[in-house]
Every structure is written in structure tokens, then in C-alpha cells.
Amino acid sequence: MMAHFRSDGWLLVLLVSLVHCAAPTESSGDDPSNLSGSGETSAGPKVQTHLVRADYHTRKTPPLGAGEFDLITLSALPNAVTGGDVLIGLRGLAGADGYALTRNGVDVTASLQRLATGEVRGLVTGLELGDNELIATARGPSGTRRAVLTVTNHPITGPVVSGPHQSPFLCQTLAAGLGEPIDANCSVATRYEWFYRTALTQEYKKLADPYAPYPADAMRTVTQDGKVVPFVVRVESATINRGITRIAVLDDPRARGREAPFDARGWNHRVYYAFGASCGTGYHQGTNGPGDVLGGIGDLLGLGQRLAKGDVVVHSTLSSYGVHCNPLISIETTSMVKEHIHETYGLIDDMVGAGASGGALQQYNAINNAPGLLSAALPAATFSDILSTAMTVADCGLLMHYYNGRGWYWDPLKRALVEGHNLLSGTQLNSICQSWTSTFLPTLDPKNGCDGSVPQALRYDPVTNPGGVRCTLQDANVNIFGRDPKTGFARRPLDNTGVQYGLDAFNHYVISAAEFLDLNRYIGGYDIDGKPSPQRMKMDPEVEARSYRIGGVVGRGAMAETPVMDLAPYLDLIPLANIHEAVRPFTVRARLRANTGQDATQSIWRGILTQPDAYPVMEKWFPTLRDLPYGADRVKAVREAKPREAGDRCVISTLGGRLELPNTLFGPLGVQLPLLPGLSPIYLVIPLKVDVPEDFDSGLGPCSTLLPVTRTPRMVAGMPMSDDVIRCQLKPLDRRDYKAFMTDAQFAELRSIFPDGVCDWSKPAAGAVDRSMLWPSIGGANPHEPAPLDYWVARSLPMATGAR
16 A cells, blocks of 8 residues: 655644534535535534535546635545545645644544645545545634545445445456465455566566566666666556456566565556456456466557556456456446555556457446546447347347248348348358357356356256356346346346337348248247247336436447547458447447537547557547546547547558567567567567548448448347437337338238337437436445445535534
């Protein structure tokens, strides 16, 4: 933990008169800037408090009045503190003669120090689990003032906002090379290791003694501020929120010596957060290793480059969707890791997200639902959110089952157009729907959706083990969706009521009326155990409503407040990888347009590329947003700060060709070849790429022409490009909606297939909201209805107010 700061040492006699009290219950209220109140506790009347809201992104508050000061939590939101400590700041004390701070009535002023900027800052330790009262007092020309703030402390093992822990939970610290866990939450003692990067092979090698002279083949690097330093990396391995967390940063232990503590002097105060891919159902801790934050050969995320420039690089198994695909756990883990860095390394200036597929899902989840958590996002192979992606998984599975079960021939063209694809991405050799079915359909099956680490004996079986763990998408999110009181199973966020599969193919005369009718009569759905059923799926309206309220369908939150460069490598023609359809970034764009009236806060770069290709441009975008005044139009500021070269582009690159690392030649697919071994930096830029602006709306340009964008089964059933209607509103059938010929008898049959009507795609989802809540929480071990976490800051009041 950060060392305690020195106090100003002024007389504390005044504190004797203070009463142990608590801040008022925090409320979002209607006033966007402040809240004052008082109340009663068992200890007596509360001291009157005055709270204002800080900006999630900048931590700024409304302007201070004469003599006022603020007490603010800097490392976490005040009701989401973890691990027993919190970094706090006192602002506005430039004219104060002295100050004091108590924690639950105990003087902790010695933990504070005044910085050159005038702000007073310090790490307050010894917090109790639950609510803790911090009282700051300052004496100035206008008298003595006091600020009271309640901070809520949670265990470092969590939970904070995601509800009760999933159980059972299998520890994997031994498999991760960290030894046996020391408690039931799979914790381990934090350890530190040092690695150097060798100029001979570009690999990292562990230093047995980091204080001894470095090997002759150790590389050097040039940091962001131009310093030439040894390419030696310190890797911290810890358990946070039950996940295994690895944190890497440049260090020079040889130079500072054995006796000097680590001080992160090689850090540039930027964090590069590597989110993990895929989508798993949990019940295990997951594994990672130092390589997950070091990079190396084939480093498509550019981890090595960011380390070389001085970034902290982070990876956690619980912000890896392949371990547990849960949006609240992802935000919770990321926030807790960020808090840990704030408190042990120093305050973060910027935190940039990186990662593909499930890693892209988490970045959009973070910027939409937890503003300020990331300063910028670099999603690749994008999906927008879990729920809209799950629609495609189910639809493709049902179509595959239908084709295989009806006993009549559907030629490749008909299949492709019913699925929204084309002959290049819809054939048996390269079927996107088949890839979806084989890869993620098991997450609908409680028996087959488990990670291999979950023993068969623990798994659900309707006959032999009905009480076993159910490894499904809905069970992975049961705290969000709740349970069906009739079955006790998690409620499921899937619905295909009213969906007219193949509507576009019928209206374009590709399938006949008979085929259209047969498809929709027999498409069916999946039962709660993931088995094909003749009945279509129906979503509980409360599941849908809650999903929109907490941003489970992203786009209605703060997504436009953070710069995004969406990197879209064209994977439609690669089996299994083709589930990352080229249409996905455009679904996010459609949501931005629908919900914010603009799309300039998101750039799309299509082609053959990875995060390192775009980072130098993104680096010109997000740092300019650090110092916006309180109350500034954040979306407007993001748009105006956007560099010209950050616009939409077609990029066919050498997958990392923009990277610059000492002694390295970057070739196709991220292959790195050593040039001349030695200690002096050598920089090369290999210009083997196509890199041109492109207007994707026009349909012109190299990427639009050569890399066609397909759609999804539900889009060709009428869903808009936004792909954000998880349960549609219904309307009566109207013959004008059908362009191809259908007899009266066939139309009557269609009515019988859809007795309650068909989807009205001109209307929003049945349970949609105009604005989803920010920083949604359903509580820790004691769950509650979803509620937002506000960034409350205590603003001082004169001591005479509320004093006794």
C-alpha cells in the first residue's frame, strides 16, 4: 500500500468537540450538483452535510464558494471502496491555516500531505467493512468548516455491485503458478517477479536476481518521455475480486538497489487494460500468467509496445469474458483493479481498453455503463453486448436445426439469405451460422456450457443431478435476471415471438411462400435446458426491462462520452473466426445515431489490422479530454477533440506495422524478427499497407467494395441495423408487408402461425428506456434492486451549522 503522508501538524484540540456521526443517506435526487440533509442515528443527530456530484471522467466538482473545500475519494466511488483503504483528497485549502481528518472518530491526519498544487492527499487505511465516516475539518479566514463523507468499504474479494458470488467457485491459483489458495475466495499472497526482454529473440526471460547486473542481451527502450531505460518489467500477481490479476510496468531494480522500495518511477501514469475474449459461464477462477501482460512473439494487442513506452499493462481473469460472461462483474473487477493501481502505484491519468471479441464487448459495456472507467476504447472484432449477440446464437442454432430436421433441401443461396449472409459466408465450408452453433450454442445448455475445469460430478443433469450447477448464459447472470419462481432456474433473456425468419428472402423472391410458411411454423425455440422445442421462446418482461435499465443492451448510457476506435479485421471468410461478422461495428454506430444523434465519437477502421495500428492516432485524441471544465458537454468535447486522421479508414496493414520497438522488424500477423542484437534502440517503420480514409455510408472505397458487410438472421427478418430489440412489440399482420405473391389461404396460414401478431420493428423494444442508469449496482452480498452509483463529494459547511 502507499506510504502514509505527513501531516501539517496543527493543533487538534478542535476535534475533541466533534461528535461521531455519519453522512446522510446518499441519493441521486433531482439536483444535479448537490445534496444537503440531516437525520437521526442511534448515536444521536447527524451533522448536517452538503454533497455535490463529481464528474465521473475528470473528478471535477462545481466551483467552490468562498472558504469552501471538498473531501473527495480519488481511488474509487465513495460507495464502491474495497480492501480497507481509500485515497482521498482535500481541495480548496489554499488559504487554510490547518486541517484535520478523522476516520470513524480516529484521527488520521498523519496520513495526509499537501502537494505542490495545493491539494491535500492521502491514503486512509483501516476502514471497517460497510459504512465508514470521514470528517475533514479546516480553519481559514472565514472560520472553521467541516465536510462529512460516508465511504462504503467492501472486501478485496468482492462483491461490490454484481450481487452475491457465484457458487461453487473453483480455485485455479495452482494452475496459474501461484500455489495453493489461502482462503475460500481463492486468494494468494501477492508476489512480484522481474523479466527482461532479450534482443536475441524478443522473448521475456525471468531475472533470478533483479538487483544483479542485467544480462548482456537485455534490451533497452525509449519511454513516452524520451528516457532510455533497461527493458526490465516488474510483474505483480495478486487476487482481486477472486480473479487472478497481473500488473506489469517498467522497473529498474538494479539502479534503485535492494533497500529502496518500488516507486513506479518508470510509469507514465497510463494504464493499458487488456480485456479477455470469448464468453464463458463461470464457476471457476480462470488462469493467466505473466505472458498475458508482457506480450512477445505474435503480440497482436501491442502489450510490449505499451510497456516499452511506460504504460502499466493489466490483465485479470475476472475481466475475461471467457471465464465469466457477466457485465457487472467485468465493471466491478476493472474498477477494483484500477483502485488498487491508484492506491499502490499512483493516480492514473488515462486508462485505455484493448481486446477483441469478448474483450470488445467489455469495452463497450464499460464506456456505456461506467463512464470514467476507461479514457478510450480500442475494441477489435466487435460485439456490442451479450444479449444482442445471444439473439444471433439462438437464431443460428434454430436455423441449423430446422435445415437438418425438415427433410427437404434448402440450397446454399436460400440458406445464406435467410441467415443474412452471402455465398462466401453461408456455405457449408464457411457457414457463419454453423460457426455460431458449434462455438457458443452450448452456453444455452446447462450440461454442456461448462468450462472443462468444472467436474462432471458438479454439473446439472435433469435426472441424476437436478441440483447441480447450470452452466448457461442466464445462470452466469442470475443475479441480474433473477429466478423463475416456478422452476427455481435462472430466467432467460431470449425471445423470438413474432420474428418472421426469412422475411427479406421471401420479399426478394429467393424463397417461396410455402418455404417461408414452413420455416416459421417449425422454427420453434429452445427450452430452459437448451433443447429444441416446437414452442417459440418468450422472455419475462421484467428480465427485458431490467436489462435495458442497467445497460445490458448498450447504447442508452454514456457510450458517446469516450473516444472509440473500433478496429474491424475482416474475418467473415475464416471458419469459426467468421462469427465476428463485419456488420457488428455498424450496429454500435446505429445505436449512437439513434440515441445521441451523432456517430463521430466512434471511428471504424476496417481491413486487416490490430490495436497497435491505431494506437498512435488514438493517443492524440483522449489526452486532450483530461481537463474539461465541470459541466462541459462531454460528447461535444469528444467530437471536437477528434484528430482528423482518426476518421473512418480502410487499413490493410502488416498487423502491427506501426509498432516501433528496439531491434525489431514487424512482419505479417505480428511476427517480430530481431535485427541487430545490442543495447542501442533501432527504430523501423515498415510502410507495407493500404491506409486510406473511407466513407462507409457511401458504399464506395476499397473496404466497402472488397469486404462486403453481411447481416444477421434477425436483421433480415426486419430488425433495424441497431440490433438492439431483444423482445419486439407486436402488430397485426398486414398484407402490404409481403412483396412476393401469397395466396389468401397462405396468408390465413401465416395468421395461424402468428396469432398474436408479428414484430413491429418500427417501434423500440417493449421494455426499452430512453436512458439507462450509470454505474449500475445490484449490491454486494446483500442484493437490491438496480440502482446507480453516484460520485458524491462532501463539500464543507461552517462548523456552526449542525454543531452541538
